[in-house]
Amino acid sequence: MSSTLQDLIDQPYQHGFVTDIESDVVARGLNEDVIRLISAKKNEPDWLLEFRLSAYRHWLTMTAPEWATVDYPPIDFQSIAYYSAPKAKKKLASMDEVDPELLRTFEKLGVPIHEQKALAGVAVDVIFDSVSVTTTYKKRLAEAGVIFCSFSEAVQEHPELIRRYLGTVVASNDNYYAALNSAVFTDGSFCFIPRGVKCPMELSTYFRINTQESGQFERTLIVAEEGAQVSYLEGCTAPQFDTNQLHAAVVELVALERADIKYSTVQNWYAGDANGVGGIYNFVTKRGLCKGDHSRISWTQVETGSAITWKYPSCVLEGDHSVGEFYSVALTNHHQQADTGTKMVHLGRNTRSTIISKGISAGVSSNSYRGLVQIGPKASGARNYSQCDSMLIGDRCAANTFPYLRVMNDSSTVEHEATTSKIGADQLFYFASRGIDNESAVSMIINGFVKDVFTQLPMEFAVEASKLLGLKLEGSVG
Amino acid sequence: MKDPQAMPVLEVRGLRATVGDGVEILKGVDLLVKAGEVHAIMGPNGSGKSTLSKVLAGHPDYTVTAGEVIFRDRELLAMPAEERARAGLFLGFQYPVEIPGVANSQFMRLAYNSVQTARGGEELDPLEFDDLVRERMKYLEMDPAFLERSVNEGFSGGEKKRNEILQMALLDPTVALLDETDSGLDIDALRIVAGGINRLRREDNAVVLVTHYQRLLNYVIPDYVHVFDDGHIVRTGDKFLALELEERGYDWITAPAAANSAQAQAR
Structure with missing residues (x-):
């Protein structure tokens, strides 16, 4: 492969700085006392502490999953700090009291946390290490009846809702990393859209890991009641450290009858350097439950960061006529490894699901799609369509596709299509011979490859995501 | 078409080039193309004639080891491939x-x-461009549906070649190098493609046809026919040379040339 092409995909990470801010960090290590301490710091009710402890006790009996096509040394869970928060002097009354250093951090990252400067129509919850720093537009949302706040706040203000829905989609013992998260989660976002309300603006959470020895374990819960609609966006970055950091999040979505949840992610955690040193281990459990008839959950993800990504945003289609969608672009470069995909579990009648996955591998990276389509015995008339395309840049990377189809109902239809293509020197020469430089050529090929997914993103995010892919894939032509 | 006063548009002098691990493919090529001319480069498979067009267009797999190429008063070899295209060189693949x-x-x-x-002209927006491209497609009897399809994906051999000539029509080159444009064409497609090429010929541009067979030359009449063998031009003639090649094959020219070059190496 020509050196030119490699140059195009070797863009430096833009968000690798560290904010110098005084933090309240719980000593490294994990045991029941640490969990009690986190729970106490957050002034949690007893039932939540019990939820954590039972998850922890279960986790102790579990082993880390080994079936994914990723390779990493065992994680020392005792070397991680499970709580790190910027020190706040007192309860903040307004944004003006937020530590200016924090404000500058998010300004640098381009995250709009000042409402007056914010993107019109996007409310943001900002998570820094283990805690939520601020949530914008709360008032305006409240007028519409929408609750959008940090998870910790929700535990204090709306404990009945949290208790009713927490762990109902991803049980605290669902899998190794979900159990760990259930034991030690620190913050995250909570959204509640009441019956019949169409959320008046996009909701968004921005995650930032800052402390070197900390892990991030956030928990997001979104509930859309009957006929409610919401579009939620998530973005994330982390500083450049030469050690690996663990990010093990859990996201639960609940859609009641005719509710519609659209969940979009642009993931840009630090991926490690060109030699594979450092970077985030992104081990995440995301699942949505289409509980009511005619409900719909749609996942769109653009995964560009992390040293290792292990993530399968899924839909459980319980309600009749419910719809699940998964649109994914996963880009890996250098030594990055991604094993990502989805699960579509059809339980109700006439349920439908669509999977569009686009994997782009460059450098010596490994990029796997892993997806399960399961049609239950009662899911008569269920339909699934899956399309998994891989694109290779250079000849030292790998792309795999692992589709699992489990069909227990003969009135259902399942389709799977897959392609593999490669950006080669011959394609670039063809563009060049028509007056088009390599940078524009790669961008045109990649944009053509991902367009089916990018059209699913909300407008502002599509622009961001396109820029992000551009940053990762374009640059100085050598 | 031959005009002694015509401006040279492409001049190749002593061009040598290697591929991959240093195997020499072009072994000293000399070629002078003037405005208004049509040149045919013929030769057996593996003679290096396709390599010549790729090297001139700037393919990254080849390394030029000697010689120079003047394209419209510019040093062609110093320009990256996309610059060459912008300056008016076109390669039909x-x-x-x-x-x-x-x-x-x-x-x-x-x-x-x-x-x-690059030429100081106006860019076209999608609607304006659509008008232009549809008009050009008519001459090549191409279905406008090709506009919405992915570039060359699932095109038949003939459709790909027509698409190449369409691009040539849009980019309006000073020198078009057409590499085996006739291969894979049935007789109707050959007629259409040749008609497309002829339509683009002007006093101020030139065409270099690289071809194995003479049949395209029945439609696009060359001013010069060059026989390529073992990495360089071994004979130059007019259109009758092509007819003779069609009748007698290449051996009567290339065999002595091969012998000559063997002798040269022995010396």
């Missing part, structure tokens, strides 16, 4: 590459605008 996911119309508009911008 023997095997046009497929580019999945990129619409033909989008690709051609980007190409058109890149070239136009």
Whole structure:
């Protein structure tokens, strides 16, 4: 492969700085006392502490999953700090009291946390290490009846809702990393859209890991009641450290009858350097439950960061006529490894699901799609369509596709299509011979490859995501 | 068409080039192309004639080891491939590459605008470009549906070649190198493609046809026919040389040439 092409995909990470801010960090290590301490710091009710402890006790009996096509040394869970928060002097009354250093951090990252400067129509919850720093537009949302706040706040203000829905989609013992998260989660976002309300603006959470020895374990819960609609966006970055950091999040979505949840992610955690040193281990459990008839959950993800990504945003289609969608672009470069995909579990009648996955591998990276389509015995008339395309840049990377189809109902239809293509020197020469430089050529090929997914993103995010892919894939032509 | 006063547009002097691990493919090529001329480069398979067109267009797989190329008063070899295209050199590919996911119309508009911008012309927006490209497609009897398909993806051999000539028509080159444009064409397609090439011929541009067979030359009449063998031109004649080659094959020219070069190496 020509050196030119490699140059195009070797863009430096833009968000690798560290904010110098005084933090309240719980000593490294994990045991029941640490969990009690986190729970106490957050002034949690007893039932939540019990939820954590039972998850922890279960986790102790579990082993880390080994079936994914990723390779990493065992994680020392005792070397991680499970709580790190910027020190706040007192309860903040307004944004003006937020530590200016924090404000500058998010300004640098381009995250709009000042409402007056914010993107019109996007409310943001900002998570820094283990805690939520601020949530914008709360008032305006409240007028519409929408609750959008940090998870910790929700535990204090709306404990009945949290208790009713927490762990109902991803049980605290669902899998190794979900159990760990259930034991030690620190913050995250909570959204509640009441019956019949169409959320008046996009909701968004921005995650930032800052402390070197900390892990991030956030928990997001979104509930859309009957006929409610919401579009939620998530973005994330982390500083450049030469050690690996663990990010093990859990996201639960609940859609009641005719509710519609659209969940979009642009993931840009630090991926490690060109030699594979450092970077985030992104081990995440995301699942949505289409509980009511005619409900719909749609996942769109653009995964560009992390040293290792292990993530399968899924839909459980319980309600009749419910719809699940998964649109994914996963880009890996250098030594990055991604094993990502989805699960579509059809339980109700006439349920439908669509999977569009686009994997782009460059450098010596490994990029796997892993997806399960399961049609239950009662899911008569269920339909699934899956399309998994891989694109290779250079000849030292790998792309795999692992589709699992489990069909227990003969009135259902399942389709799977897959392609593999490669950006080669011959394609670039063809563009060049028509007056088009390599940078524009790669961008045109990649944009053509991902367009089916990018059209699913909300407008502002599509622009961001396109820029992000551009940053990762374009640059100085050598 | 031969005009002694015509301006040289492409002059190749002593061009040598190697591929991959240093194997020499071009072994001293000399060629002078003037405005208004049609040249045919013929020769057996493996003689290096396709390599010549790729080297001139700037393919990264080849390394030029000696010689120089003057293209419209500029040092061609110093320019990156995309610069050569913008300056007015066009390569029609023997095997046009497929580019999945990129619409033909989008690709051609980007190409058109890149070239136009470099020449100080106006860029066209998608609607304006659509008008232009549809008009050009008529002459090549191409279905406008090709605009929405991915570049060359799933095109038949003949469709790919027509698509190449369409791009040539859009980019309006000073020198068009057409590499085996006739291969894989049935007789009707050959007539249409040749008609497309003839339509683009002017006093101020030139065409270099690289071909194995003489049948395209029945439609596009060459001013010069060059026989290529073992990395260089071994004989130059007029259109009757092509007819003679058709009748007698290449051996009567290339065998002594091979012997000569063997002798040369022995010395």
